[in-house]
Amino acid sequence: MATIAKGRGIVTLINVFTVGRDKQQKLVDVLIDATEHTMKSLPGFISASIHKSFDGTKVVNYAQWQRREDFEAMTRSPEARPHMQAAAALAQFDPILCDVVDSIGLDG
Amino acid sequence: MATIAKGRGIVTLINVFTVGRDKQQKLVDVLIDATEHTMKSLPGFISASIHKSFDGTKVVNYAQWQRREDFEAMTRSPEARPHMQAAAALAQFDPILCDVVDSIGLDG
Numbered sequence: 001m002a003t004i005a006k007g008r009g010i011v012t013l014i015n016v017f018t019v020g021r022d023k024q025q026k027l028v029d030v031l032i033d034a035t036e037h038t039m040k041s042l043p044g045f046i047s048a049s050i051h052k053s054f055d056g057t058k059v060v061n062y063a064q065w066q067r068r069e070d071f072e073a074m075t076r077s078p079e080a081r082p083h084m085q086a087a088a089a090l091a092q093f094d095p096i097l098c099d100v101v102d103s104i105g106l107d108g
Numbered sequence: 109m110a111t112i113a114k115g116r117g118i119v120t121l122i123n124v125f126t127v128g129r130d131k132q133q134k135l136v137d138v139l140i141d142a143t144e145h146t147m148k149s150l151p152g153f154i155s156a157s158i159h160k161s162f163d164g165t166k167v168v169n170y171a172q173w174q175r176r177e178d179f180e181a182m183t184r185s186p187e188a189r190p191h192m193q194a195a196a197a198l199a200q201f202d203p204i205l206c207d208v209v210d211s212i213g214l215d216g
Contacts, residue, residue, distance in 0.1 A: 001111065001112065001113045001211050001213050002111070002112040002113075002211050002213040003109065003110070003111055003112075004109065004110040004111075004112065004155075004157045004170065005109045005110075012159060014122070014124075014159065014168050014170075016122070016124060016204070028209050028210075032209070032210050032212070035210075035212045036212060040212060040214075045214070046213060046214055047112075047211065047212065047213025047214065048211075048212050048213070049112040049208055049210070049211035049212075049213070050208070050209045050210045050211075051120055051122065051204075051206040051207065051208055051209065052206055052207055052209050053204050053205060053206045054176075054205050054206060054207065055205075058204050058206065060122050060204060060206060062112065062122075062170065064213070068162075096124070096159075096161050096166050096168060097161060097162050097163070098159040098160055098161045098162060098166065098168060099159065099160055099162065100157055100158070100159055101136050101140070101158045101159060101160050102136075102140050102143075102157070102158045103109050103110050103155065103156075103157035103158075104140070104143045104144060104148060104155065104156050104157075105109050105110040105154060105155025105156070105157070105172070106148075106153070106154055106155065
């Protein structure tokens with residue numbers, strides 16, 4: 001589970017992967033495995049939510065880290081590297097590092 | 109506020125806008141105004157969370173709707189059209205309609 005709200009002072013990484021339809025599920029498996037076995041134990045990890053597009057051509061990882069430095073340390077960590085290489089072998093990706101400006105919802 | 113969790117049976121729309129740095133804040137204002145004044149009153153709306161990229165070139169709307177039909181009805185609604193036209197005048201966008209496969213987090 002993850003919560004989106006403004007003013008939390010955290011960093012959001014929205015990573016959009018473009019993938020062949022025959023590799024979408026494989027990429028989902030790689031990202032879940034990476035999160036369960038590596039990312040969630042790294043300093044500053046808050047959440048990772050993996051999404052599959054209905055058209056079969058995209059996977060989106062909506063991830064939250066405490067600080068930008070935590071995310072950057074993850075990208076350099078030897079434990080994360082094999083997972084990132086496995087994802088890069090399956091898809092192109094376009095990571096967006098961003099901040100929640102507003103969250104308007106009926107959840108809360 | 110918004111909550112991401114698997115198995116909610118809802119539809120997620122991740123809309124990535126690519127924008128000139130001088131128009132990023134204007135686009136944020138257009139999307140917040142659209143949500144507050146129109147989207148949140150439409151049937152099936154759950155949430156919209158607006159994100160600004162640190163590099164100034166992207167805005168991401170992470171939105172949740174009860175059913176795919178609710179989202180599609182919104183895109184055809186006369187109330188929504190002027191807001192969508194205002195956003196389209198400022199940026200290119202690439203909407204991804206998707207499902208949460210997994211959400212792994214320390215929030216819950």
